[in-house]
Amino acid sequence: MRFREALSDAIQCMSAARLRTGLTLLGIIAGVMGVIVLAGFSHGTSNAFYERLAPMSGALSIAKKSTPGQQGGGPVMPLTEGDAAALADPEAAKNYHSVTAYRTGSAVLRDGEKEWTLGIVGVNGPYLMAENRTMQSGRMFTEQEERDRAKVIAVSTDVVEYFFNKDDNAAINSYIRIGRIPMKIVGVFKESGDDVVMPLSTARPLMAGNDMLNTIKMIASSPEQWDQAETDIKKVLDERHGIPKSKQRDYSISDMPTLVERVKHLMNVLAIAITVLAGICLLVGAVGIANMMLITVAHRTNEIGVRRAVGARRGAILKQFMLESTIIAGIGGIFGAIFGVAAVLISQRLLPRYLPDFPTPELSIPATIVAFGVSLLIGLVAGSYPALRACRLKPIDALRY
Template identity: 45%
Template sequence: MHLREAFVIAVHSMRTVPLRTVLTGLGIVVGIAAVIALVGFVSGMRNGFNTTFGDLSRAVMISKNAPRLPGTAAAPLLESDAQALRDRAKAPDIDPESVTPLRSGTAVIRYKDKEFRALLAGTATGYLQVRNRAIAAGRMFTDQEAEEKARVIVLGSAVVGRLFDGDAAAALNSQVQVGRLTMRVIGMMAPAGQDQDLLNLTPLSSVRALFAGADRISSLGFMATSADRVPAAVQQAQAILDPLHRINNPGERDYTSQTNVAQLERISTYITLIKWFTLAVASIALLIGTLGVANMMIVTVAERTSEIGIRKAIGARSGAVLRQFLIESIMLAGLGGLIGVGAGVGLVLVGGELLPLYAPGYGTPELSWPAVFIAFGVSLVIGLFAGVYPALRAARLHPIDALRY
């Protein structure tokens, strides 16, 4: 039997019982579409996580600790501490450009007849990177403005909402009164939730005039040169700060170092678990589809027993019968796989358009072409394996027994 004739017979067989063919192929369609869609959505989630928190995995925060002894005051962090961490000879794993001192406090910010008490932080230009914040409108102040003690300020979104009714365009380039200083608004930070939206940024050199203790800072942060160098960067920072703070016993440090590595690794582990869980669900759907194809082929062989007997009686070999039913099984699964690929690709593309609009924090689904080709290949393999037993059963039928059926 030629392949072309086998394909014609397979198509005729599927068209004879269209409802059964559709219902059987639907299991393959759902399974293949689920694999492609879930891989795309989980990949988008992981890429969104890496984009949002990639730099945060390298961040290290150093803040003042509790007093070492009851009744004593902990030594303050100083701007000189931050400057010492920029020494590449002593701290090769610390990015010197990222070392960011922070001096924070509360201040009343006024605009015309409105005022709002909010958090004010004097810092450096690297603050946005170290703290994983973004500018929604305008810009961050520059190193030159910091050196010139420029009276500029980047407002938090909550403050813009209170003083300017949420209109960032109206806030930009306006003059606000911060304590006893007049400052020009040059930007607005993107919303980050809770107290972070109350925070306003100004150059460290400008905030000294508002808060006592000229060279004291509340905390400092820096970025390790890479995520795997975070532990080494922390050790180098401690080796620099311990002598400056007269620390002889590590357990008596008057400062504490915090990293996000453990928390981010835990989140990454959860994403990996979600990936494997979703693939397991998709695999179950494919298994159900495989059983459906096998069941249909067994029923088909039973219904066409007389036909098989006639073909064998007029000279058809067992190999030809075997190929016939294998081709039917593979065609059924392959057609379901092809439709499933189209459905899965469509779901990923639609998700790529809608999710950034309605759930921007979850990442944009990304189509994985290897997953598409593998999924379609799996559908063909399913057809092959699901059709082996029914095809062998058909091929082994004796012509006389089949004609008596």
Template identity: 30%
Template sequence: MSFSENIRLAFQSLRANPLRSILILVGMAVGIAAVLHVVVLGELTQKKINDRLQKMGSNVLRIRPGFSWRHGMRTGEKRVNLTWEDSDEIVSQSEAIIQTVPIYSGSGDVSFQDKNWSTQITGVTPAYQNVNNDYPAQGRFFNMQELSERARVAIVGATVYEKLFENKLALGKTIFIKSKPFLIIGILEAKGESWSNPDDQVFVPITTAQERIFGVDHLSSILAQMRSETDYDEALFDIESILRRNHRLSKEAKNDFRVRRQDFFLATIQATNQELARFITVIALVSLLVGGIGIANVMLISVTERIREIGIRRAIGARKFHILFQFLTESMMLGFFGGILGVGGGIVFNHFYIDAGGILPWSWIYYSFGICAGIGIFAGIYPAFRAANMNVIDALRHE
């Protein structure tokens, strides 16, 4: 029997039980679509992280308060100890640091007309846009005069812009931050979601954030830009020396602050995303395994229902190989068409749900077809051997 004849018989068998075939196809499709989604999401996340690293540079350090210690053990409570003086002295006393940005950040409600959104309110200085390479796509950043005047001006992130204004005209409009009016002077370019959404922020002058919004005099963190990434050791030594002196720490005391390169945080995000991708991949592979078990069960049922047909075919000259090949062809087609459905569904889902930006991993698409066909063949081996080794006389007597 030719291969084309086996294909025809396989189609005929699948059409004879459409509901059963569809259920198996869906099971395979879900697994393949999930694998494809993980691959596309991973490549998209990697692209965004690489773009962000290129923008941010590796010559920026972030200084954060340390954790409190009690009885030699670290508590979860963060210290409140970074000040404007720390920021000013780091840049004035370290030759390795060319500029610093004091930051205070807290959560708060933002509203425009009847729309409300809870977001991150971040107070910075005008130098932030240069240090972090983060410039408004529309409008401008605030200036030193607005900083000194504690002006009620704001630059909104892309998420806040979408939630409050639905991407319509926002420049020059007044929003309310914690019930206080602020004039929108800029809208930041979208960066894309990651572990924390950098687009879900509103930037204001740090003087405004500290005195008009939150009523604090300490800092959440400090950005320190080095002359070059090769100055890391010198910069770290200077920062530790200055802060330990300012905070009056004894020689035996631990640092009450933490210093990390900016790209360290993105590397952490990348590692977390990779772990999440592995977890989702395991789930997808389990789904494929379930699909394979489903194919095996369907083929066993098919063998049982077609015992007499098998006996007649053997009686008129069909060999064991022909029977084996026919059932393997049917199981392979179940897997292969499940792969087609899964790849198609995965492409559509990625396009509309995560805006994959043209990312289409062709190698993984080819792998998907091979994996599905392989699962189909593997799942059909036992049913096919059972059909091929059936006793001809017993098969002909079967009713």
């Protein structure tokens, strides 16, 4: 049987069982579409994490330990503004920069009848660089305002949404009370969050008035200088805190490279899980094709017997049934790819508008090509057993069916 004749017969047989063919097509379409959409969200999520963490990959964070490293290590000394100043000294800060001191707490924000209890953060240093945050509106407070203990704050988009109905223009230069103290909003962060950032000198009276800190952050000058930067930090703090042995340190240093590696590992696990899930989607489609072809062989057993009786070769029967399953898989793969690509592109437009905090999916061309190729392979594999079963039928047995 020629290819054109086999193709024509296959299309006719598929048209005769439209409902069964359509349901099988849905399985393949859903499988291919699922692979493309899942791959798009996986790529988008991974890239969003890396984009967020990459600028902070050299960051080191110092925090106070709750207990000394070992028994006999002495009392736990808090981190202080003096520690931050010593670390920022040019003689010490040769392998790191952007030393930022943090003092955190909570307070009630009030504007008229509205109030909200949320975190307040007092900072001294390049906060935006340390946290990789950007300003959406207005500005960050200046060093002069920090020295003058200016009552100015920068807030997140969540605060603007709650108190000013998402209107940045209304928020900028407006006053809002923290406790009983009016604070001027000078900037709005692009990122969301339930915190208010103010100069450390302004936050100090709100938090017991002492010079204690919760955290000190800095950024290594380069990835190659992480270890040396950590050594420099330990040298300064060990001397200031009177620490004779490393196991007796009353502070801990965590670095972003370790966190980045953990995130990469989690992203790899997520990618594997998504790949398995996508494979299951395609497997369901393969089962659907195999089931349809088995039913088709059973319904057309008499026809196969007639064709074998008049001289049709086994290869012709095999070719026709294999062609039918491949055509179904190919058509399903094409529509699945179209719908999958459309879903990703539509999500790229809608998600930033309605769910700005949700990672935007990214279309993966390799995943699209692989998904379509696998759909064709599924057609061949899933249709092979029914096709072999059909071509091995003896004419006399098929005619008796």
